Amino acid sequence: MSPLTVLPPRVRRRLFVVLAVLLVAAGAGVSDAEASPEAGAGAGAYGAAATPDGARYDVALRSDADGGHWRGRQRVSFRNASDRPLREVYLRLWGNGEDTCGEPGAPGASSPVVVSNVRGGTPDRPTVNCTALRVALPKPLAHGQRTSVGFDVSITVPDRNARFGREGAHRFLGNALPVLAVHDAAGWHLDPYVAVGESFYALTADFRVRLDHPSDMVVPTTGTTRTLPGAPGRTVTLGVARRVRDFAWAAGPFRTATQTTPGGVRVKSYWSSDTPAEGVRLTRADAVAALERFGREFGRYPYGEVDLVMTPGFGGGMEYPGLVLLGTTEEGGAVVHELAHQWWYGIVGNDEYASPWLDESFAQYANFRFYGLDTRDCWSEVYWPDEGVRLTSSMAYWSQHRGEYHLVYTAGPCALADLERVLGADTMARLLKHYARDHWYGVSTTEDFKRAAQSVADTDLGPFWEAHHLT
Incomplete structure (x- = not known):
């Protein structure tokens, strides 16, 4: 060696x-990681192939004045890849993981992520501490067939500095969008949320996300982005991503810079004004070098763009497809580790x-x-x-x-x-x-x-x- x-x-x-x-x-x-009664339920009810697959998420959300609340409509279409009829799907509402179901007697009323007005299926009450929502399909979906489920969604960013949270005027929306749970040979994967590490398991999907927000707000997202003029004083950020497992974004008065790696990957940097300048410089340099090296070692990075979101108070780092959240000091941060997670x-x-x-x-x-x-x-x-x-x-x-x-x-x-x-x-x-x-x-x-x-x-x-x- x-x-x-x-x-x-x-x-x-x-x-x-x-x-x-x-x-x-x-x-x-x-969070406590007690076993969910639903986890693994129905093993053997479908074929071994992981399903639903080939998903496409179409999302349109509008934020309030400070990016702390987003409301709009989401639609997900999907295919049944198993050899048995698919009679239901589950939406994972991971954003409810730490706050669960809110006040007793009013399930979901105070949850950060609330789904309503479901079309294309019949929803049950949220389970697994309000992180799983079963939607019964109108009729069994045969192998290879597609259908879709649409719903209204309301997202309130919690008042904590976390992957789904806030730091000063900056908002982090990791694991905020509802995504499809996976069914495979073990059954439905409906494990409980944990804040130590991650609980996530998703198949790759395509996302097209339209975010309407105040024009003084900068919004980095998973995928490639472009901005369009909105109503007076507002801007629309359109994020498009293919073959990714989740979609995350941030919002706030970020400073920005863009550079391109020798291999052609755009590295967009976003940082708060109080992030140490030396840490920003080190993080940007390490990001370019890491993307080049890992591309050689594991295969060329396929998404074309990575967004680095840096603030001084964020606890460590958190990876999402094409976007990483980084606590950044004068010594830099965990950017290399988080970019390795892209693979x-x-x-x-x-x-x-x-x-x-x-x-x-x-x-x-x-x-x-x-x-x-x-x-x-x-x-x-x-x-x-x-x-x-x-x-x-x-x-x-x-x-x-x-x-x-x-x-x-x-x-x-x-x-x-x-x-x-x-x-x-x-x-x-x-x-x-x-x-x-x-x-x-x-x-x-x-x-x-x-x-x-x-x-x-x-x-x-x-x-x-x-x-x-x-x-």
């Missing part, structure tokens, strides 16, 4: 800052509730390689609490063992670095590039990765998986 150099002190400080903010973000505001979860999908290591550990391994961390001493930084802990554990486990969740950021990338030493650097590089290609816009599992690694190994990797708590 190519030797990894020891980090210069300034770079090592920045890497430790990145890891610290990631762990702070992961551990803040944890690991964004392009190569996984069930983040069931297998968080598949995106977090892979993104952090890419982060380690980018900064040149000497991983030969990797495990000296890892505290392993119990031999029974598995890196492959789900968020149900990590949410109940919050002090151990750091392992997906520390032990996980160390395990991948050890695998690189077992396979050889060139073989590991080919493995990751081919693995990304084989799961491009798809969904991966731990077993998929193990099979792929075994196929290029000269020895049985069973003992390796066991020794590294990956069974």
Whole structure:
């Protein structure tokens, strides 16, 4: 393998800052992750193919004066990919995760995300703490057929500094739009929301989102954007994205700058006026370098544009397709890790509730390689609490063992670095590039990765998986 150099002190400080903010973000505001009675319900009711797929979301929202409230209409069309009739769909209202159903006796009345006036199906009452809304279809949808469901949606940005929240005059709308839940061989995936890590699992879809807002507000979004004149004093930002798993945006009086990577990716930077200038500079430089490197290592970035949203008080970082939210200090922030997520979860999908290591550990391994961390001493930084802990554990486990969740950021990338030493650097590089290609816009599992690694190994990797708590 190519030797990894020891980090210069300034770079090592920045890497430790990145890891610290990631762990702070992961551990803040944890919601209870009790098992949902609906999770996995109906397994076997449909064929094994993940469905509904081929979704297209058409959204038109209008904001109030400060971007704290958005109201409008959303329509999603979709296809039944399974070999059994589809009788229902579920909308995930992830924005309700921390506030749940609001006041007792008035379910949904005080929830940040409220769906009403559903057409194309009959809605039940929201369940799983108001993060899941079942919509019964008027008639069974046969294999390969398409239909659509439309509804009014009201989104109120919570008063907290979070991925769905606000900082000063700036609004963050991550996981705010209702999206379709996934049904596969395990049944409907209706896991509870967790604020430590993520619960998200979605198939790729196309989005066309029209955001009507005051003209003094800048609105970065997932996908490519263009602005159109609206009513007097208002502007329409149109965001269009293809083959993405979610759609996020921000709003506020951002300063902006645009640059293009040598490979042709537009990097649009948005930052609040109180974000340290040196941190903005470092973040922008690292973003360009990371997109170029990861494009070579994992496959060319397919979306054409990335938006970096930077403020000084945001806790760590959060990734969305084509848009990342970044807490930014004079040392920069977690931009490299978050951009690695454009591949690991964004392009190569996984069930983040069931297998968080598949995106977090892979993104952090890419982060380690980018900064040149000497991983030969990797495990000296890892505290392993119990031999029974598995890196492959789900968020149900990590949410109940919050002090151990750091392992997906520390032990996980160390395990991948050890695998690189077992396979050889060139073989590991080919493995990751081919693995990304084989799961491009798809969904991966731990077993998929193990099979792929075994196929290029000269020895049985069973003992390796066991020794590294990956069974």
